Amino acid sequence: MRTRGPGHADTKQRILEVARKLVIKQGHANLSLRAVAREAGFSAPSLYEYFASKDEIVATIxxxxxxxxxxxxxxxxxxxxxxxxxxxxxxxxxxxxxxxxxxxxxxxxxxxxxxxxxxxxxxxxxxxxxxxxxxxxxxxxxxxxxxxxxxxxxxxxxxxxxxxxxxxxxxxxxxxxxxxxxxxxxxxxxxxxxxxxx
Amino acid sequence: MRTRGPGHADTKQRILEVARKLVIKQGHANLSLRAVAREAGFSAPSLYEYFASKDEIVATIxxxxxxxxxxxxxxxxxxxxxxxxxxxxxxxxxxxxxxxxxxxxxxxxxxxxxxxxxxxxxxxxxxxxxxxxxxxxxxxxxxxxxxxxxxxxxxxxxxxxxxxxxxxxxxxxxxxxxxxxxxxxxxxxxxxxxxxxx
DNA sequence: GCTTGACACCGAACAGCGTTAGGCTTATCC
DNA sequence: GGATAAGCCTAACGCTGTTCGGTGTCAAGC
The missing domain is CATH 1.10.357.10 (Tetracycline Repressor, domain 2)
Structure with missing residues (x-):
């Protein structure tokens, strides 16, 4: 049973940072996962490796x-x-x-x-x-x-x-x-x- | 230049009533024009005969x-x-x-x-x-x-x-x-x- | 050294959204 | 009777969150 890779926590943190930046810029109502992914250099579905849902991202923030x-x-x-x-x-x-x-x-x-x-x-x-x-x-x-x-x-x-x-x-x-x-x-x-x- | 037909104001009112009912039931964040239209017996684009946008409906409410x-x-x-x-x-x-x-x-x-x-x-x-x-x-x-x-x-x-x-x-x-x-x-x-x- | 399996990613797709474009029918006006 | 506009439609666009299935990579076990 391998655990999550070493860069996992870092990536998670980076996603949160990007998401928070976008929230500050355009408000939480206009936050889009695709925009977060784009900014973070991922495809949108990849975010689901790190968070179960958009709501989990927002809750963490x-x-x-x-x-x-x-x-x-x-x-x-x-x-x-x-x-x-x-x-x-x-x-x-x-x-x-x-x-x-x-x-x-x-x-x-x-x-x-x-x-x-x-x-x-x-x-x-x-x-x-x-x-x-x-x-x-x-x-x-x-x-x-x-x-x-x-x-x-x-x-x-x-x-x-x-x-x-x-x-x-x-x-x-x-x-x-x-x-x-x-x-x-x-x-x-x-x-x-x-x-x-x- | 014909004015709006006789049933126009009534229909407008009915749309507002349906919209408000749905807002009360499920909250304004979950209000969808398609749902309003369905409930009122129209297709979604038909609502645009009565209101310029969803926002105008919500503003009226x-x-x-x-x-x-x-x-x-x-x-x-x-x-x-x-x-x-x-x-x-x-x-x-x-x-x-x-x-x-x-x-x-x-x-x-x-x-x-x-x-x-x-x-x-x-x-x-x-x-x-x-x-x-x-x-x-x-x-x-x-x-x-x-x-x-x-x-x-x-x-x-x-x-x-x-x-x-x-x-x-x-x-x-x-x-x-x-x-x-x-x-x-x-x-x-x-x-x-x-x-x-x- | 090879197989296994999980991780980390991707593109395609689904169902929903607000909205626009274009077309059809019907009723009114001249 | 022809023109016009109201009032409605389906189809479509671009967006959303999310799911599915697949692909490469890399570490662990034999």
Whole structure:
């Protein structure tokens, strides 16, 4: 039983790189396997040596993208000077990341459900949302946010939903708008945090 | 120059009804003109007698959908007993509508930019967002919300973004979750309103 | 050293897509 | 009655993801 040849993993990686480049250039909806294959120097059916389907390629890319977003949020959280500032920073970093990587962001959320099955379940450590939950927990312990511990999940969800909505609107319905979104986003997240505070 | 025959408008309407039924059943991404034609009793090319492209069909449907959402928000606003309650009611009605008509909602926001070009510009009267703006204006006049009049647009945007994010997440990333979203959504919108209040 | 078998690739093809071209029938207008 | 246009059709183009069957190459086992 021979295992996969030595260049297999490299080729797989190259396919992913080409695919991601094309997604960034023309959006995930316009990604074609034939284009990926052409760019990578293969015929389209050859890609099936490396991935079971187009969806598997996209899913793999989505995983890489989630990790990248998670890093951005983590960085924002660690640079903040206190727990309250961290909540704001994470929220704004989420929107900023989406604006900087619009096609990546849209691809990520074009994919169907998370594997988590309940809001109360802890997100897996590789999930960007885990950063949000951790920051809310710290803010709660620091007294920035009041109420019973169960309220944490409401707050994490509210913060996430709010910035997700901002990001989505700015990338789709409000794309191209001439507006100071940075100021509007900051005001919104600050109001939300204040509303949950003491 | 003969005008279009008498049955033309009816046929057009029927095509739209079939298309919308299929969208609801299988999602806008899986809508096929051939399927619409089959269901409506035509060949696919015949649809081009009535619409210039698939996109025109989808755009027309999107317009009808927006009107339906607008009515739901309007109803929620008029039934509320005071301006503050109206803000909450509109927000929750937005999410409720999205949950009740998931495919319609996703279709509507899969379409690219609004024709409005700035947050400061007034939304057209047929836009669902116009309901939000009007409610925020009333709440501001009633003193539920404080600050300069210019702040209104921040608040309307924040409210919209928040409920849009909730709706989007519940329909995509959090689809199928076992969670009490109604409670979480209410807590979030209340916190947001409180955060913008006096 | 030869056989076996899996890997890595390919072209051809299938069923589907949105769309265009061209042609036929029917009803209306002059 | 001839012209015109509406309203419909089949055939086809170029695209999509995917499957099938085949071909060369290279490592392992005898």
């Amino acid at each position: 989505a995983g890489e993208i989630a990790a990248s977003l998670r890093r951005a949020l983590h960085e924002a959280a660690t640079e903040a000077k206190d727990p309250r500032a961290a909540l704001l920073a994470i929220g704004l970093a989420y929107v900023a990341w989406a604006r900087k990587h619009p096609q990546d962001f849209l691809l990520m959320f074009s994919r169907l459900p998370s594997r988590r099955r309940a809001l109360t379940a802890a997100p897996p450590s590789e999930s960007p949302y885990q950063i949000v939950v951790a920051a809310v927990t710290q803010a709660h312990e620091a007294g920035v946010i009041t109420g019973k511990p169960q309220r944490r999940e409401h707050i994490a969800y509210a913060l996430w939903a709010a910035v997700h909505g901002m990001a989505m609107l700015q990338l789709t319905h409000l794309a191209g708008f001439d507006a100071d979104f940075a100021t509007a986003d900051k005001a919104a997240v600050e109001a939300l945090i204040a509303g949950f505070g003491a | 999107a317009g009808e959908i927006a009107a339906s959402l607008r009515r739901a928000l309007h109803e929620a606003a008029t039934e509320a007993k005071d301006p503050r309650a109206a803000l909450l009611a509109i927000g929750l009605a937005y999410v409720a509508w999205a949950r009740k008509h998931p495919q319609d909602f996703l279709l509507m926001f899969s379409r690219l930019p609004s024709r409005r070009r700035a947050l400061t510009a007034a939304p057209p009267s047929e836009s669902p967002y116009q309901i939000v703006v009007a409610a925020v204006t009333q709440a501001h006049e009633a003193g539920v919300i404080t600050g300069k009049p210019q702040r209104r647009e921040h608040i309307a945007y924040a409210l919209w973004a928040a409920v849009h994010g909730m709706a989007m997440l519940q329909l995509t990333h959090l689809a199928g979750f076992d969670a009490d979203f109604a409670t979480a959504d209410k807590a979030a919108v209340e916190a947001l309103i409180a955060g913008f209040g006096a």
